[in-house]
C-alpha cells in the first residue's frame with residue numbers, strides 16, 4: 001500500500017542528508033554549493049516517490065531509459081530531464097524535445113545523429129560526452145584515445161551544445177581511488193578545452209553517484225547523479 005506521509009517524510013530526510021553532505025564536500029573543497037547541480041536519478045523510483053522531491057525544490061531529474069524519460073515527461077511538470085543512459089540512434093528524434101541534457105553521448109556516431117536531427121528539428125540540445133576513463137571493456141563511452149582522436153569531428157557539430165564530459169567510474173569504496181578516476185576526467189576536460197580555441201567552454205563535469213559524490217565534488221564535479229541514496233528506506237516501506 002502507498003503510504004503518502006511515510007514516503008514524503010522518508011524522501012525529505014534523505015534529501016536533507018544529501019544536501020548536508022553536498023555542503024560538507026563543497027566546504028572541504030573550497031567550493032560554493034551552487035556550483036554543484038543535483039540530478040536526482042529516478043530510474044528505480046515510483047512516480048509517487050518522485051513528486052515529494054519536486055515539492056522539496058529538486059528540479060533536475062535523471063532517467064536511464066529514453067522511453068521512461070519521455071513517458072514521465074508527460075506526467076510531471078516543471079522538470080529539467082537529464083538522460084543518463086544509453087540512447088539508440090533510432091530514439092533520438094523522440095527523445096530530444098523532452099530532454100534538457102543528455103549525459104550519455106557514448107560515441108561519435110550517436111553525436112553525429114543527434115547533430116543532424118537537431119538541425120532538422122531546429123533544436124540545440126545540451127549534451128555531455130561519456131568517457132570510459134577506467135577503460136573497462138564492459139562500459140559504454142568514448143575511450144580516452146577515441147575522444148581525443150574525434151575532437152575535430154566534435155567541433156564540427158554545429159547543432160549541439162557540447163557542454164562537458166561525464167563518466168561512470170568503477171565501483172570502489174576507497175576515496176583515493178574514486179578521486180583518481182574523477183581527476184582523470186577533469187584533466188581530460190582541461191586538455192580538450194585547450195584544443196577548442198574557446199569554441200567549447202566545456203564547463204560541465206557530470207561525475208559522482210550515491211557512493212562517491214563527495215570524491216567527485218572534491219575533483220570538480222558540476223553535476224552529481226544520485227539515485228539510491230535519495231530513495232533509501234522506501235522499497236519495502
Ligand SMILES: *Cc1c(COP(=O)(O)O)cnc(C)c1O
Nearest residue numbers: 041064084209210225226227228
Ligand atoms: C543509476 C545511475 C546513477 C545513480 O546511481 P546511484 O548509485 O543510484 O546513485 C548515476 N549515473 C548513471 C549513469 C546511472 O545509470
